[in-house]
Amino acid sequence: MFPGGQLEACLSIAIHSRTSLVHSPSPGAPAAGIVPRRSAARPDPAALAGTLALATALTTAASAPGSATEPAAPSLAVTHATVIDATGRPPLPDATVLIAGDRITAVGPAAEVAVPPGTRLVDARGKFLIPALWDMHVHLANQAEADLPSALLARLLLAHGVVGARDMGGDWDRIVALRRAIAASEFHAPEILSPGPFLDGPHDPDPIFVSVLGAADAPAAVAKVVGLGVDFLKVQSGLSREAHAALASEANRLGLPFVGHIPEALTALEVVRTGQLSIEHVSPALPGDAGLMRGCSAAEDRLLREIAEWNAYVARPDADREEARRRQREIQSLHLDPWDRGRMATLFREMKERGTRAVPTLIWSRSFRPLAPEDDGRGIPMELFPAAFRERVLAGRRRYLDATPPPVLELNRRIAARSADLVGELQRAGVPILAGTDTTDAFVVPGFSLHQELELLVGAGLSPLAALQAATIAPARFLGRETQQGTVEAGKRADLVVLDANPLEDIRNTRRIFALVAGGSLADRAALDRLLAPGTGAPPKLPAASR
Numbered sequence: 001m002f003p004g005g006q007l008e009a010c011l012s013i014a015i016h017s018r019t020s021l022v023h024s025p026s027p028g029a030p031a032a033g034i035v036p037r038r039s040a041a042r043p044d045p046a047a048l049a050g051t052l053a054l055a056t057a058l059t060t061a062a063s064a065p066g067s068a069t070e071p072a073a074p075s076l077a078v079t080h081a082t083v084i085d086a087t088g089r090p091p092l093p094d095a096t097v098l099i100a101g102d103r104i105t106a107v108g109p110a111a112e113v114a115v116p117p118g119t120r121l122v123d124a125r126g127k128f129l130i131p132a133l134w135d136m137h138v139h140l141a142n143q144a145e146a147d148l149p150s151a152l153l154a155r156l157l158l159a160h161g162v163v164g165a166r167d168m169g170g171d172w173d174r175i176v177a178l179r180r181a182i183a184a185s186e187f188h189a190p191e192i193l194s195p196g197p198f199l200d201g202p203h204d205p206d207p208i209f210v211s212v213l214g215a216a217d218a219p220a221a222v223a224k225v226v227g228l229g230v231d232f233l234k235v236q237s238g239l240s241r242e243a244h245a246a247l248a249s250e251a252n253r254l255g256l257p258f259v260g261h262i263p264e265a266l267t268a269l270e271v272v273r274t275g276q277l278s279i280e281h282v283s284p285a286l287p288g289d290a291g292l293m294r295g296c297s298a299a300e301d302r303l304l305r306e307i308a309e310w311n312a313y314v315a316r317p318d319a320d321r322e323e324a325r326r327r328q329r330e331i332q333s334l335h336l337d338p339w340d341r342g343r344m345a346t347l348f349r350e351m352k353e354r355g356t357r358a359v360p361t362l363i364w365s366r367s368f369r370p371l372a373p374e375d376d377g378r379g380i381p382m383e384l385f386p387a388a389f390r391e392r393v394l395a396g397r398r399r400y401l402d403a404t405p406p407p408v409l410e411l412n413r414r415i416a417a418r419s420a421d422l423v424g425e426l427q428r429a430g431v432p433i434l435a436g437t438d439t440t441d442a443f444v445v446p447g448f449s450l451h452q453e454l455e456l457l458v459g460a461g462l463s464p465l466a467a468l469q470a471a472t473i474a475p476a477r478f479l480g481r482e483t484q485q486g487t488v489e490a491g492k493r494a495d496l497v498v499l500d501a502n503p504l505e506d507i508r509n510t511r512r513i514f515a516l517v518a519g520g521s522l523a524d525r526a527a528l529d530r531l532l533a534p535g536t537g538a539p540p541k542l543p544a545a546s547r
Contacts, residue, residue: 073100075119075120075520078122079096081125081498084130084468086468086487086488088465091502092108092109094110095113096110096113103493105490107488124514128499128503129488130472131473131496134165135164135165135446135447135449136478138436138439139439141171141174141175152386154182154190156445158447158531159531159532160511163190163191163495163519164191164193168259168280169197171208172196172207188519189518195225195230195231197209199212200238212246218249222254231257233247235258235263235276237288245274248276251275252274258276261279262279262295264287264307266291267301267304268300277478278357278478279357280359280361282419283362283415284335285332287331290335292347293335296344296347297343299334303334310327329408333411335415348430352432357432358423358431360422361437362419367380367444367449370412371409372413373409375397376401380443396442423457432478435457437450437452437453451510454470454510468503472486494519494520496517497517498513498517
């Protein structure tokens with residue numbers, strides 16, 4: 001549930017075309033499974049083979065809290081682990097966690113928690129238990145299905161300990177197909193929340209965009225996406241001032257959550273004051289993504305003018321590509337001027353008071369703009385992508401590096417450093433931060449990139465615990481589910497990751513996954529390795545997890 005139960009209230013009054021719930025959400029969870037009756041063609045069933053393999057990979061049991069059934073006996077126990085529960089409490093050494101169905105039933109010292117006979121045991125001596133992760137900015141259906149099957153991307157999330165994701169715009173039919181296939185099984189992971197198509201300014205006809213040219217278009221645009229059964233609205237940077245204001249007004253009238261970019265026509269403070277619940281990106285790797293950074297600059301008004309002039313220039317049929325790049329670099333450099341501390345303090349204070357989340361996506365900007373000649377894909381598990389896609393993007397990166405002079409790489413490094421500085425400022429000001437990656441883009445691998453993002457957040461000034469919370473309890477709070485998920489506590493959903501090393505000593509240890517528990521089902525290292533089979537575009541059938 002988004003803050004204040006806004007989504008459920010809106011759905012109860014505004015969605016008329018839905019026909020079914022593809023799953024029964026737990027109390028307090030959003031109506032993420034609402035799907036509409038549609039006459040539009042669905043993806044070919046053969047294309048869902050990977051989805052179905054993912055959906056049947058694991059099994060779960062037992063009812064959510066509030067069910068009329070009797071509580072199930074414990075089916076799984078993780079014993080002798082050091083529990084890092086993500087609440088902020090100190091780690092609990094030599095602890096046992098009991099799981100019944102999809103819920104944690106007990107957490108405590110191993111000497112005090114009795115494990116019933118017949119319970120399946122995971123001996124976690126010397127290991128560390130954390131909540132499973134959420135990636136709060138992904139795109140699973142905005143690249144061609146033939147290039148990057150949505151099922152493959154979801155499989156990679158799960159293999160890296162990611163049990164939920166906020167998809168931030170794409171082909172709604174593909175998202176529905178993916179969610180329906182997952183929900184049709186007994187195991188619901190990763191959970192996918194989505195706004196369906198982007199709400200943006202002028203666009204050629206495209207299923208992933210709804211064009212909102214002005215204020216008059218806003219009510220129909222909102223009605224269109226609400227009628228699909230989306231979970232929230234996503235606004236983009238190409239909206240005009242009038243269009244964004246009208247969309248915000250309509251969303252607020254309906255009580256519908258809306259999130260997204262800071263449009264290039266507005267200041268950051270203006271957007272925060274509309275009630276937009278999260279602001280995506282911080283980096284001027286693409287100047288249109290840098291609304292928060294602009295909002296901290298004395299040159300914000302000048303930057304808005306120059307971005308508008310640049311957009312007008314590149315739209316001209318006679319625009320020169322190199323001149324466009326030169327102008328873009330000038331705009332990027334202007335973003336890096338010293339902060340206006342007064343403007344920053346006002347903006348961040350309002351964000352903190354309103355609960356406006358920042359989603360930095362540092363890994364996307366660092367991947368999009370390579371920092372050095374050796375940033376050619378090494379160290380990134382590109383083998384997880386289908387071969388044709390992998391070779392295409394690697395060839396494109398080689399061409400970019402060959403054609404890019406050292407001063408541009410230096411500018412890229414300055415952009416990355418300044419973006420990290422801004423995240424540190426957000427953290428110190430108390431602005432809530434959500435971990436998100438903007439996967440899938442060329443070098444942003446689903447799942448793996450979230451662990452990279454956590455490392456970058458620590459590099460930006462967050463403690464390892466705060467970075468971990470940005471992918472666990474912070475998403476739960478944002479979704480209004482803090483009583484249901486996000487920490488390792490009795491009564492919470494049994495979404496857990498067992499690690500081989502302590503992430504509070506080195507956040508990179510979140511990558512050292514020994515086992516995953518998702519919805520109460522156990523996937524050991526061997527099962528996770530099968531999930532990580534090299535990408536072929538048709539994920540292999542996966543074995544059922546054991547209890």
